[in-house]
Amino acid sequence: MRQLLLLIFVFFASQWLFKKLKRAQAAAGNAHAGAGTARTSRGPAASGAPQLPDPLVRCAECGVHTPSSEAIIAAGHRFCSVDHAQRHAARPTGRDAR
Ligand SMILES: [Zn+2]
Structure with missing residues (x-):
């Protein structure tokens, strides 16, 4: 019985790890693929100005x-x-x- 619980826990843990890994890979892929085009066109409009130009x-x-x-x-x-x-x-x- 305890082994079953452990198995379930391991299952969830592995899924969480897999998700995390996948997200990291996707982020790395996006940064690598569309570093120039996607970011520059969206950056200023989407996020707005993170800091004021003059304080x-x-x-x-x-x-x-x-x-x-x-x-x-x-x-x-x-x-x-x-x-x-x-x-x-x-x-x-x-x-x-x-
Ligand atoms: Zn004054």
Whole structure:
């Protein structure tokens, strides 16, 4: 009786292993066969952008988050606008003034 249970267990285990192996082989085959065409045409549309092209940076003056491409960098700080950069520069000790 115990042997029968063991047999069933082995059967399921082997099936699971077989499935896993098959999936790994299929994945390897897909990557090998359609690496160029299938992925490039589908990649951007299907998955969307996994990461934003430019990360948001925090304005040192007002704390607003701005895309890094639009942010103004002055004196090692990032600002949402030139106005804030100038305002921050006019105040050498910004934290004390507050
Ligand atoms: Zn600002």
